[in-house]
Amino acid sequence: MSESMADLVRSHPVAAGLGDDAVALLVGCAKNVAFNADELLISEGASADTFYLLRRGHVAIEVHSPERGALVIETVGPGAVVGWSWLVPPYRWTFDARALEPVGAIAIDGACLRTKALSDPAFGFAMLSKVSVELLERLQATRLRLLDLYGRTDVQ
C-alpha cells in the first residue's frame, strides 16, 4: 500500500524534484481518497487539517451566499493543491471546495505535515516552495481576472 502511495505522490506535480526522504515523509501523512460530484472536499470555517493533491476531476473553489447560492471563484483541476489554510494560523478554511465531477485526490494531513516540517526545516522549506509555486500562479491569474479584460472599455 505504502509503495503504491509513494508512486501516487511522486506522480503529482507537487512532488516533482523532491528527494526519496521527502516523498517518504509526505507519504507518511497521505492517503488516497475519492469524492462524488457535488461532494465538499473542504468546508468554509472548518478547521484546516486535511488538504488535497488533485489527481483527476475538477474542483470549484466557492463561497455561498443566501441570495445567490454558491459563487464559484475559480475551478482547479488535476495537478492542483486544494487547500492552503493548513499552512498558517488560525488553520481555518476560508472557502468551500466542491467536486464538480468524480474526483480522485491524495489527502494530506496538514497537522502531521506541519509537525514534520518543523522538525525537518529542509523538508519544510521544500514543501513550502512547492506550494508557493501554485500560490503564485493562482494569485497572478486572479490579479489578471480582476482587470475584467473582456469587459467594456468605453469609459476610460
Place this chain on the structure above:
Amino acid sequence: MVETTDNSAVLALRPGDVVVLSRDGLDALISALREADYDVTGPTVRNAAIVLGPVSSTSDLPVGYRDEQSAGRYRVVKEDDERCFQWAVGPGSWKGEFFPSKQEQWRAVRSGETYTFVEPRFESPSLAIFGARPCEVAAIGVLDKVLSQGTYGDARYVSRRRDLFVVVAECGAPASTCFCTSMGTGPGASDGFDLSLSEISDAGGHRFVVRVGSERGGAILSTVARERASSEDLVARERLLEDAETTMSRRMPSGIAAVLAHSQESPRWSEIAERCLSCANCTLVCPTCFCSDVHDVTDLSGAVIRERTWSSCFDLEHSYLHGGSVRASGGSRYRQWMTHKLSTWWDQFDASGCVGCGRCIAWCPVGIDITEEAALFEQDAQLPEPEASAR
C-alpha cells in the same frame, strides 16, 4: 559637360549638360514652362514669410530676402541683394501640392433604394515646382514611397505627382536650423530633378548655373537663351555648396535609428513632454508627415461625404482604440513622432522620414530641437548601463 552649341540651340540639351542663365534667362525659363502649359509654383513672399504660390516671373520670387531661423523663431529680412534664393526653407512644404490638407473622397447620394457614389475627378494639372530645395525634393521621394508604392497607391496623389516638373534650387543659404548634410539630402541636388539651379553672385556677376536632369528638362531649357558654363562657373557652384555645408552647424547623429529603437523606456520622453505643447506644428510643417483622418460628414440634402484631412500623431484622438487613446501622454506622442521619423520609418519604408529641412525646429513654439534631443539620446546610449541596484 560643357555645352558646345551657340544660342540658337540646334541640338537639344541632354541630361548631364550644364549651362548658365542670366536672370532674364531664368524669366525666359519660367515663361517657357508656362507656355508648355505647366502651372509654375514656387516660393514667394506673403505675410512676412516665404510661402508657395504661382510664379509668373522672377519678380514673384523672394528677391533680396533672406530668412533668419532658429529654434522657435522664423523671420524674413529684406536686403539690398539681387539674389532670388538667399533663404533656406519656408513653412509650407510641397506635400500640400500632391496631398492637399483636405480632400473629398466621395459623396454618396441617396437615389431611391440605394446610394450613388460621386467621386470628384482627380485634378491633374501639369505642375512645375520651381525653386524647390534638394531636401524638399528628397521629401517628395519619401512621400512617394508612402503614398504611391505600397500595396495600394493613392491615385489622387499619383495623378498630381506623376508628371511633376521639378526645378530644384541648390541651397547656398542654409538656416541655422538646417541639417540636410547629415541626412544626405543637400545642399546639392544629385537626382530627382528635371533642372537644377545654382545661384551665383560674384565678381562674374549674378547668374544661375543650370544642370539638366532629364530629357524634357533639356528640351525646355533648349528654348531659352543661355551661355555655356565656364570652369569658373562650375568652381563657383562647388564653392557655393561647400560654403553651405560649412555653415551648417546642426547635424543628426548617424546611428540615431538604432539608438531610438532602444530608447522606448527613456525618461527623456517625459522630460521633453514637459516642454512639448502637443500643438502638432512640427507635423504640419514637416514635408514628409503623411498622417490623415478619414471621416464622414453629411450635408442637408442627406448626402454623405467622406473626407480625408491631414492629422497629427500629436492629437490625442490619433491612437484612439475603442474607449481610450493608446498614446495618452504627451511623452508617448512625442516618442511616436520622433521614433517614427528617425527609426521605424526605415522598417516601414526603407528610408528615413526626416530629410533635415529643420522646419520642425523653427516652427516649434517652444523651440524643441530634434537634433539636440537626438544627440542626447545618442549620448545616453553611449553611457554605461547604471549599476544594477539590489532588487
Place this chain on the structure above:
Amino acid sequence: MSSDLRLDVTESDGDGRGALTPILHRVVSRHQETADVTILALEPLSGPRLEVRPGQFNMLTAFGVGEVAISVSSAPRDPGPIQHSVRDVGQVTHALCRSRVGDLIGVRGPFGTDWRVSLDDVNSPILSGGDVVVMAGGIGLAPLRGAVHELVARAREGGGRVFVLIGAREPAQIVFNEDLAAWERDGARVLVSVDRGSPQWRGRVGLVTTLLADAGFDASSAAALICGPEIMMRFSARALVDMGVDPHRILVSLERNMQCGLGWCGHCQLGPFILCRDGPVVPYAGVVSHLLSERER
C-alpha cells in the same frame, strides 16, 4: 520625372473605383449573439462576394456615421454570405449593431494579413500537421472563427488536431455557442473558462491560460493562433512558449486605430508595423513579443 522614381498604383479594384470608396452591401440577416455583439450577414448589391482569408478585416461604413474596421467571422468554406461580428463599443459600431435587415452598409476590403490556414499557403507555419491550439478571449473569437472552421475541416481530412481554448467574462458573453458544439462534434477539443460563473454555469471559472494544462496537445509540435485583449495575448503566448511551443509558430492578431486599411493614414502604427498592411496577424516571435511588453502610453 527622372526614372528612378517609381509610381506604382494598384487600385482596390479594376473599375476605376477609388480605394476609399466602399462597395454597397445589404444586410440580409442579423443575429443578436450576446447583449453587445451583433452578427451581420452582408450580400453585395451587385458583383461577386468578397473573397476573404480568415483573420483579414473589412472597413464597414454606416452611412452618415462613419467607417470602422471589423474582422470577418465567416469562413471561406461557409456557403452563405460574408459575416461580421460587431461589438457595440462606439458610435459607428453602435449604428452597425442597430442596422436592420435590408439596410445598406458600405464594405471595403479585405485588408491585412491572415491566420495562414488557407490551402494555397504552402509555407504556413500553422499547417504542418502538428496540433493547432486556438486561444480566444471575448470577441477575439470572431476573427478566429473562420480559421477554426478551416482547421476542423482539415483535421477530418488528416490534418493536425485542433484545440480551442476560450476565455469569456461570463457565460452570457460566450459567442458562437453553436459553433463550439459543432467543432467538438467534429473532433476538436473545445474548452471554455469564464472570469465569473453564474448559478447555472457548470464549467470552468478562471483565466483562459488555466485551460492549457488540461488541453492535452503536444507542445513540441503545436502551432497556436491567439486573439483577444493584448494582456490576454501576451500572457497566453508566454504560457505557450513556457510549455515548449515554438514562438515562430504562434500568431497573434494586433489592433490599433484603423482609418483607411490601405497603409496611408498612419493611425495604426505599432513600432515597425503599419498594422493594416503588416498585420493584423503577426508572428509572436521576435519584435512582437517585445512590443507586447512595451508601454505605449
